[in-house]
Amino acid sequence: MEFGVFIQGYVPQFRREGDPEAEHKALMEELELVIAADKAGFKYVWLTEHHFLDEYSHLSANDAVAGYLASATERIHIGSGIFNPLPQVNHPAKVAERVAMLDHLSGGRFEFGTGRGAGSHEILGFLHKEGITDTSATKEIWEDVIGEFAKMWTQDTYEGYEGKFWSLPPRKVLPKPWGKGHPAMWYAAGNTTSYAMAARKGLGVLGFSVGELAELAPVLEAYKKEIVNAEPVGSFVNDNIMVTSGAFVAETTEEAVDAIMRSSMTYLQSNVFRYHDTFPRPEWVPPWPQTIPMPPIEEAQAMIGQPGAVMGNPDQALKGAQAWADAGADQLVFGLGSAERADDLKMIELMGEHVIPKIDTDPVHRTNRLREAAA
Template sequence: MEFGLFLQGYVPGPAAHDTDREHEAFLREVELVVLADRTNWKYAWFSEHHALTEYSHLSSSEVMMAYLARATERIHLGSGIFNLSPRVNHPVRNAERVAMLDHVSEGRFEWGTGRGAGSHEVATFNIDDTSSTRAEWDEVIREIPRMWETEAYTFQGAHFQIDKPHNILPKPYRNVHPPIWVACGNPPTFGKAGRLGIGALGFNFSPIHEMRPMIEAYKKGIAECEEPIGRYVNDNVMVTNAVLCFEDGDRARDIATRPNRGYLYSLVCLYHDTFPKPDWAPVWPEKPRVLDRETVDAAIAAGALLCGTPEEVAEQLQAYERSGVDQLVFGVPSDLEHDEAMECIELFGNNVIGEFDKDPIHRTTRQRATVTGG
């Protein structure tokens, strides 16, 4: 089981309207990834969101990833996600920036794809029906690899057309495309990802036992994959969760009870209006419910939160390993001070990751090597 971080340019509260504090938030996230690169983390994923105030100001993640490609040495940098709707990003531009990121990172880029966060976001581009982007994704995901494989690309599709032959440049690093992923939210989409031979990005707020049907659907799909979209199968399922790892377990639990801990999730419920929501979901702008220690312990026991000392967190992680998760990714805790986030990342990286990830080579690197030959 491998580990990563998820970053999205989260700028909550009044800071969202202060360009200086917005700037500081971006630079803090850069520091977190540089530290993660030095402390055994293998992946850093970056969102692409548009016009989602407070929740995510990271609208051009390729810029941050290009910078980090030269500021890091080992960690893989992933788009979580790049929007494939031609009304948001033309397919040629997607092909170009993916290949460029693959070059400047020297093969450390992970191409995560998707369709956008919800009706508010896609309305930025005058898209009034979120379901209409599904057919666009289905068309574009097959065509971008074709752009990399020919010097005379043309296409007449339902959602975009290129009439005259063009050589789309550059081609990916070493002429083999980066690992392909797609954002997934329910068993059918996990199964579809598997049958297409691409990785599943399970962005979720569910305890691990609720993710098992998704993981099983994905692995079943992988077993049924006969014609992968890419040149190789990316057999990989990633899920997200939260971690609070500190030397003092009581301190970790106290942090989990801070008043604003649920604020990020209230923004998820506000903007991701296509996601199913539990009855207890916070309603923005109401203040989220403050958790007590008993509730925190219940969340830990249910697999909805990893919290405690490195030893406690390692024990809690065993349920994830048993579930068949290939990669576990943590959003940077929204209620941590920057020095606390750095401490958590360093402690987890140096004291926990090695218990579960003993392979120095990234799983996706090994899969890509089946085509490159090493």
């Protein structure tokens, strides 16, 4: 199992009160964390693309961030988590161009993740003029786009496309990806049906909705059942499931609990349900603007040692991460930003020193092996 981090430009209101530089600090500090993760041996960073989602995510121009990180890092793969390829948001030809350009700038370290957006507040803003009021309509739009990217990258002159939602006459789409083949392709899936669909298309899955170990088994089964018979929309099958989790790792269990209590993890979680209205809201999550309260310290202490909990001292974190590997996850990714900066830096350092080398023993990125084998 490989390891990664993801950033999203989390700028909660309470950090902005009295600090006009809070947004800038958040964006710059997240870049610093990615650079630290690169040095510590994390193999992937995923960059969200969100629009209009105040507090939750101010990372809208992730292509710009990816270009910066291509120069500021050496080994870590830089992934779009996601680039939104709906024509109303980003024209598909321009998305293909950006992916290929980032493949060059990063020396073949770019990963192409796609998806359909974070909910009605975000996506219906772009679809307003067309009178679309239901986010389920984006599924058909995404289907109309996804099969064309590999053609734009591999055909000398792209043959062109005339679809229901977008069109392009024959054109040379430039630049072409760097080296052999093209970047690995991924899809941000949220339910069992979406995992199966992604597998049939040969796409890796960005499992941002899988946050607990028990949630992995049903989607993993659905994905692995279909991936063996995939008809890939790209040049190769990216047999890969990425899952996400929080991580609070310190020198001692007590220091890890302190990091949990200093964080704003429940406020961030509240914002997930504030905007992702396509996710079912559990009964224990109050409707916005009410927020999930931070747990008492006794509950934070009880989190340590729970199945899949990457929390506590390095030995406890290793046990939690190993549980994800044993359950079949291909990549485990930690969200950054809700913890204090120093606590995230310590987590990255300790994971790189004590956990990652014991679980990820392959020096080569999984997607590199898949891309090179196909080429």
